[in-house]
Amino acid sequence: MNTDRKALWAVRQSALPTVVRSCPDCPGMRHRASGKIRANANGKLLDVWLLLSCATCDRTSKVPVHERVHVSTLEPARLVAYENNDPSAVRELVMSASLAAKNRYRLDWTGTWELETRTPLYALDDPNPLSVQVRFELPAPVRVERLLQLGLALSRAEVRRLVADERIRLPFAPDAKAHQDFELTVHGPGFVDAAKHAKSLDAPGPEHPGLTRIGLRPHPARSSHTGPRRTRRSLM
């Protein structure tokens, strides 16, 4: 069996998650990272806070990151990043599940990611299996069937049918949420038929009317597929 066909799907960050916790000044619950980190040294002891802004009233609040730690426990480069409000340090802190748990707030990941496939849309009627590596640039919990809908340009019902028919092999249930790298396989039409009915192996083309309809479906041009190509060209 030809298993050389590989694709890479990347879950790219498009925004930072929202911090959900109550605001002392208003009924608002949503906070965004202000882009600032405050580090205060008192002798050899250090306090570090991540600063948030209430999305409703703009009040600034502080999330303790380090409290009364000895300066030597922090890498000098990290301290410099904190003192300079380094965007990657802000990003890391606001996305941190452990910081959220420690400070008892929830992260809302809605609207924080987009799927970049980099490859032409996969033709579902291709008889060769396609192995897809899914890489996460951020730990956003993403429903697996949503990824498949975007990556294969199918409806949720079509995705569920392909999973039920074992045309799509997943390490999770389709309604599970993934937040880190995984791999899936898309098998061509006839895969299930061939496995179940060895006699039909030499029959040309797909036999399942539902799958034929999906396989021959014209693929709409999607901006998420032309975007990365434009980006790459502009970098050349």
Ligand SMILES: [Zn+2]
């Ligand atoms: Zn507020």
